[in-house]
Amino acid sequence: MLxxxxxxxxxxxxxxxxxxxxLRAGGARVTLAGFRRTTNAVPDVEGLQPIDLGATRDGRFGQRLAAVAKAALSIGSKLAAMPKPDLIIARxxxxxxxxxxxxxAFRGGVPIVYECLDIHRLVLRNDLLGKALRTAERYLARDVKLLVTSSPAFIANYFKPFGQVAAPVELVENKYFETAPMTVDDRLKAENPAAPPWRIGWFGALRCRRSLELLADFTRRQGGRFEVVLRGRPALSEFPDFHAFVEAEPYLSFRGPYRNPEDMAAIYGEVHFSWAIDFFEEGQNSEWLLPNRLYEGCRFGAVPISMGNTETGRFLNQQDIGVLLSDATPEMLETTLGRMDQERFGKAKARVLARNPRTWSYDRSDCRAFVDRLRGLAVSPGPFVTEALA
Structure with a gap:
């Protein structure tokens, strides 16, 4: 077993x-080690006891750099009790x-896979810091065996033009993982609450203040015809007043964290639309990513809302589904959504459900294929050509 x-x-x-x-569904055994954003050590992640490398703080680059330097001195002793792995994945x-x-510390011979699912704004700067970080990335990635990323736009806009990683690329999209075989009939059974009010679900990493303010303004203008349900982990480093802001808005509600995949059918069954817009790193990472909520929402029949000029928007346009905005204003939302009725929503949802379910989901066969590729790296460290998971 890998x-x-x-x-x-x-x-x-x-x-x-x-x-x-x-990884485990694909047949791999996993040892987890890393930093935490919590005060106390995390005792369990999916049945694994993580090897704790210390605490870091979200949005505090200097503190994180110091934590990495400190961990570099102790990681050998931290990992001393574990057997030598076949492969290291660095996220x-x-x-x-x-x-x-x-x-x-393992005396070499262990191939490294670089997993990069976001392009941080610091590495895109044109100043000394940005250039230094890109140089460091090229140096550290000079002999990695595989780059794992989640959007073709990351490759086209960053890795390829900057020449950051010479390794083959594996595109592993942020798809929903099916714990059991799915049929088209399962998707057609998905029901949404009666409307109005029309409900927009914004789930996952909540880090975009502009989206929050835009949705608040739009729902107030609609006077209750639209509501927004927020779930997940708000980035309090970006808006420390998140909870007070939401509580003060009459048509916004925050309903806390959820478990993926266990809770997905239930939480998307409570909404009509999925908010797939993020201005957190506008023009850069936010424009290039294909977020989890895109796949999860469509998997359960929520109609996605996106900006038309982003990678998400281009993807939805190719699929001929969703609501695409040309401008991020309350007026544009009113123009595109304000006259929503049952017939129009029914047609939009039907287009989502008509797509091949594998567009949105991975199953155990995809997991096995991914682990098989990793196993090939461990057995044959030489370069080879990979293909994206379909």
Whole structure:
């Protein structure tokens, strides 16, 4: 059985749990090690006891850099009790630095996979800091065996033009993971609440103040015809007043975290639309990503709302589904959504449900294929050509 050491920037990140589920469903054994964004150590992630590398703070680059430097000195002793892995997966740039230290602690011979699912705004700067970070990434990634990323736009707009990673690329989209075989009939059974009010679900990493203010303004203008349900993890480093803001808005409600995939059918069954817009790093990462909520919402029949000039918008346009905005204003939302009725919504939802379910989901066969590719790296470290998971 392939043994993977998974080094992560935040062991409590739900996306980390999803990747662990995928690796184990594909037949891999996983050892988890990483930093945490919590005061106390995280005791359990999907049945695994993480190796704790210390605490970091969201949005505090200097503090995170210091934490990485400190962990680099101790990672050998932290990993001393575990058997040598077949493969190391490093999630994000800071973990790539630690992966190389871990490889040295295991006396080499362990291939490294670089998993990069976001392009941080700091590495895109044209100043000394940005250039230094890109140089560091190229140096640290000089002999990785595979780059795993989640959007073709990351490759086209960053990795390829900047020449950051020479390794083959594996595109693993942020699709929903099916724990059991799905049929088209399962999707057609999905029901939404009676409307109005029309409900927009904004689920996942809640980090975009502009989206929050836009939705608040739009729902107030509509006087209750539209409501917004928020779930997930708000980035309080970006808007520390998040909870007070939401509580003060009559048509916004925050209903806390959820578990993926366990809760997805229930939470998307409570809404009509899925908010797939993010201005957090406008013109850069936010324009290039294909977010989890895109796949999850469409999987359960929620009609996605996106900006037309983003990678998400282009993807939806190719699929001929969703609501695409040309401008991010309350007036544009009123123009595109304000006259919503049952017939129009029914047609929009039907187009979503008519798409091939595999557009939105991975199953166990996809997990096995991904782990088989990783196993090939561990057995044959030489370069080879990979293809994206379909």
């Amino acid at each position: 043994h993977v050491l998974y080094l992560v920037h935040d062991v409590s990140d739900p996306a980390v749990r999803r990747r662990i589920i995928m 994000n740039l800071e973990m790539l630095a630690l992966a190389r230290r871990a490889k040295a």
